[in-house]
Amino acid sequence: MKIAVTYENGQVFQHFGHCENFKIYTVEDGKVTDSQVVSAVGSGHGALAGFLKEKGVDTLICGGIGGGARTALGEIGIDLYPGAAGDVDKNVADLLAGTLSYNPDTMCSHHHGDGHNCGNHSCGENKHGCAGNH
Structure with a gap:
């Protein structure tokens, strides 16, 4: 099992679509055997789901996330x-212990101030999780 967490300064980063780093944990027999911080700079909204899949991730812990990214992650089988x-680190330990505090209904809570509403973007085509055109 590989778990990715949106990462910034040791904390869960709160906007998936703008995440520059993930901490990826390798888990065997219910225990973390390895972890590393990896850069996703340059991936952008549309490519983050594919980036995680390429890294072998099957589980994602994050803060806010838009509808397009949710759909893309679901389509490639990543548990959210x-x-x-x-x-x-505590979030991963809590997930493995079955005590993770999360909200399955959390949507993107970051509003850009330019009048668009996260989760209601239109890309004109499926761009593998595109949550907006920035």
């Missing part, structure tokens, strides 16, 4: 735990 916050 949105609405998490705090220390990334």
Whole structure:
């Protein structure tokens, strides 16, 4: 099992579509055997789901996330735990213990101030999780 967590300064980053780093944990027999921070800079909204799949990730813990990204992750079989916050290592330990605090209904909570509403984007085509055109 590989778990990715949106990552910034040891904390769960709160906007999946703008995440520059993920901490990826390798889990065997219910225990973390390896972890590393990987850069996703340059991937953007549309490519983050594919980026995670290429890394072998099957589970994602994150803060806010838009509808397009949710759909893309679901289509490639990545289990999603949105609405998490705090220390990334603790979140992973809590997930493995079955005590993770998350909100399955959490949607993108970051509004850009330019009048668009996260989750209601139109890309004109499926861009593998595109959650907007920036």
